[in-house]
Amino acid sequence: MQIAETIEAVRSLVSQARRQGRRVGLVPTMGALHRGHVSLIEAAGAACDFVVVSIFVNPTQFGPGEDFQAYPRPMDEDLRTCREAGVDVVFAPSAKQMYRRPQKAWVDVEGLAEGLCGRSRPGHFRGVATVCAKLFNIVGPDAAFFGQKDGQQAAVIRRMAEDLDMPLEIVVCPTVREADGLAMSSRNQYLTARERAVAPLVYKSLEAARAAVDKGERNVEAIQEQMRRVLGQSELIQPEYLSVVDGRTMEELKQVAGRVMIAVAVRLGTARLIDNIVVEPAS
Amino acid sequence: MQIAETIEAVRSLVSQARRQGRRVGLVPTMGALHRGHVSLIEAAGAACDFVVVSIFVNPTQFGPGEDFQAYPRPMDEDLRTCREAGVDVVFAPSAKQMYRRPQKAWVDVEGLAEGLCGRSRPGHFRGVATVCAKLFNIVGPDAAFFGQKDGQQAAVIRRMAEDLDMPLEIVVCPTVREADGLAMSSRNQYLTARERAVAPLVYKSLEAARAAVDKGERNVEAIQEQMRRVLGQSELIQPEYLSVVDGRTMEELKQVAGRVMIAVAVRLGTARLIDNIVVEPAS
Numbered sequence: 001m002q003i004a005e006t007i008e009a010v011r012s013l014v015s016q017a018r019r020q021g022r023r024v025g026l027v028p029t030m031g032a033l034h035r036g037h038v039s040l041i042e043a044a045g046a047a048c049d050f051v052v053v054s055i056f057v058n059p060t061q062f063g064p065g066e067d068f069q070a071y072p073r074p075m076d077e078d079l080r081t082c083r084e085a086g087v088d089v090v091f092a093p094s095a096k097q098m099y100r101r102p103q104k105a106w107v108d109v110e111g112l113a114e115g116l117c118g119r120s121r122p123g124h125f126r127g128v129a130t131v132c133a134k135l136f137n138i139v140g141p142d143a144a145f146f147g148q149k150d151g152q153q154a155a156v157i158r159r160m161a162e163d164l165d166m167p168l169e170i171v172v173c174p175t176v177r178e179a180d181g182l183a184m185s186s187r188n189q190y191l192t193a194r195e196r197a198v199a200p201l202v203y204k205s206l207e208a209a210r211a212a213v214d215k216g217e218r219n220v221e222a223i224q225e226q227m228r229r230v231l232g233q234s235e236l237i238q239p240e241y242l243s244v245v246d247g248r249t250m251e252e253l254k255q256v257a258g259r260v261m262i263a264v265a266v267r268l269g270t271a272r273l274i275d276n277i278v279v280e281p282a283s
Numbered sequence: 284m285q286i287a288e289t290i291e292a293v294r295s296l297v298s299q300a301r302r303q304g305r306r307v308g309l310v311p312t313m314g315a316l317h318r319g320h321v322s323l324i325e326a327a328g329a330a331c332d333f334v335v336v337s338i339f340v341n342p343t344q345f346g347p348g349e350d351f352q353a354y355p356r357p358m359d360e361d362l363r364t365c366r367e368a369g370v371d372v373v374f375a376p377s378a379k380q381m382y383r384r385p386q387k388a389w390v391d392v393e394g395l396a397e398g399l400c401g402r403s404r405p406g407h408f409r410g411v412a413t414v415c416a417k418l419f420n421i422v423g424p425d426a427a428f429f430g431q432k433d434g435q436q437a438a439v440i441r442r443m444a445e446d447l448d449m450p451l452e453i454v455v456c457p458t459v460r461e462a463d464g465l466a467m468s469s470r471n472q473y474l475t476a477r478e479r480a481v482a483p484l485v486y487k488s489l490e491a492a493r494a495a496v497d498k499g500e501r502n503v504e505a506i507q508e509q510m511r512r513v514l515g516q517s518e519l520i521q522p523e524y525l526s527v528v529d530g531r532t533m534e535e536l537k538q539v540a541g542r543v544m545i546a547v548a549v550r551l552g553t554a555r556l557i558d559n560i561v562v563e564p565a566s
Contacts, residue, residue, distance in 0.1 A: 007448060104395060105412070105446035109388045129388070130447070137448040163388035164413070165290060165420040 001082060002089045007138050010091040014052065014139055022049040026141035028132060031055040032072040032186035033081045036176040040145040041085040043173045052139050053082050054091040056098060061127030072186055091139065098134065107133045109156045112250045116152045116243055116263055117274060125156045132157050136166055143169040149183045151261050151276040155250050177203065183275045190271035198234035199273065202266055205230040206277045209262045213279050218256045220244045231266065240265040247278055256281055284365060285372045290421050293374040297335065297422055305332040309424035311415060314338040315355040315469035316364045319459040323428040324368040326456045335422050336365050337374040339381060344410030355469055381417065390416045392439045395533045399435045399526055399546055400557060408439045415440050419449055426452040432466045434544050434559040438533050466558045473554035481517035482556065485549055488513040489560045492545045496562050501539045503527045514549065523548040530561055539564055
């Protein structure tokens with residue numbers, strides 16, 4: 001496994017691979033890798049012959065007062081994880097390497113970025129879209145792999161790639177969960193034991209929503225009521241949003257129709273946890 | 284010369300050329316080609332082995348009430364010009380091909396796009412940057428060629444390419460002028476004979492500015508005064524702006540320092556004409 005810290009270095013490694021006719025997959029991450037990331041690396045390995053993992057805690061997607069400083073950066077462990085997962089190149093640039101001058105060009109994905117997490121994190125998806133555009137342009141992959149856990153992020157990036165005619169495939173992989181249902185997230189480490197014990201209620205609220213839809217419920221308020229009831233089982237959990245949105249446009253819905261994403265964000269201690277499921281009712 | 288009307292067609296032609304090891308140059312145009320465009324094609328031909336010219340009157344860079352409908356579209360003549368200039372591929376997509384769904388992803392280049400032409404044409408450079416990002420992603424050129432005549436556009440695109448790490452070179456070529464100094468522009472055809480006769484005053488005002496700087500003048504107000512005097516020689520000319528800006532950031536200056544762009548925009552009849560020069564005083 002090679003480690004590239006500069007744009008030039010990763011470009012040269014990728015162009016070598018390309019000259020050998022290899023299909024290149026990119027897994028963009030902020031490090032603190034868990035089994036969810038490993039599943040993305042595995043998906044990339046199955047679909048491509050050359051896998052690049054980027055590890056970069058991107059400052060431009062954090063707002064003031066967010067956890068940019070606190071975000072875990074266990075680089076040695078991450079490199080070991082990548083090595084074991086058969087990664088070809090880790091691209092681990094510094095912030096200075098990624099932002100060599102004051103950033104003036106930004107990618108905005110209108111309509112998809114303002115709701116859900118965008119409401120409490122203004123500018124977050126602009127930072128995400130922009131850093132992904134940069135990574136795509138630096139690495140030049142045939143495909144890039146994202147987790148459904150960050151469902152709005154996946155929708156934003158997919159739309160960016162489509163609208164800007166980026167010559168790559170965006171692959172969204174299923175959320176990986178702990179045995180008790182909690183979605184894998186680097187931010188789960190912020191939880192105390194007491195908080196961790198109630199954290200599965202987040203996914204349970206989504207299961208309750210799915211059960212309601214399966215029983216024929218189409219009214220979003222009624223579904224939210226079911227979810228609120230589950231989350232209310234612990235007073236440690238402060239819901240931020242419970243939403244049903246169009247699976248591609250992220251538009252808030254009042255009635256379930258077609259392929260929808262049911263998404264939830266909560267505060268739990270110092271952590272902010274998000275999760276979602278995609279539901280497509282029979283009719 | 285091949286003509287591609289779809290994204291798939293142009294991509295397949297370019298990837299054939301690339302497999303033959305050719306360096307690919309792109310000249311993005313809105314058609315109505317004149318000698319200025321031909322000079323870009325020649326520059327592309329000198330630096331690359333495979334030249335793509337895109338011809339696309341991009342709706343998203345026109346504001347309400349602007350000349351999108353009236354903009355000249357002499358396709359047969361343009362194709363002849365391209366053939367004679369030795370172009371390999373003309374990419375001439377429809378608006379439907381370029382915007383297959385409602386566009387939600389946009390590239391904004393902050394700070395460079397708001398002044399000068401951006402003031403009277405809000406959203407213009409967002410449309411320009413976005414369509415160029417799309418064209419770069421569709422064609423995948425090694426270099427793209429623009430004219431200094433659209434100096435702010437060149438600065439916006441250069442900054443976009445740098446900030447988003449686009450893997451191509453942006454080449455800016457000198458403005459081509461008529462014998463009397465008028466900068467070549469597809470919009471010159473809007474001028475009546477009477478208007479055409481006074482149009483050279485636009486460049487003359489820039490020459491007056493350069494002469495003032497050469498004589499040691501550094502105060503922008505004094506330079507503008509010189510320019511205004513020249514433009515005032517015809518009451519047909521309505522100045523929109525006379526500006527001295529930093530050559531890269533497009534920041535308005537009060538004193539000439541370093542490499543600056545002196546830029547002018549006027550209304551002349553139904554036409555809006557722009558021109559600029561780059562000046563770098565000795566000290």
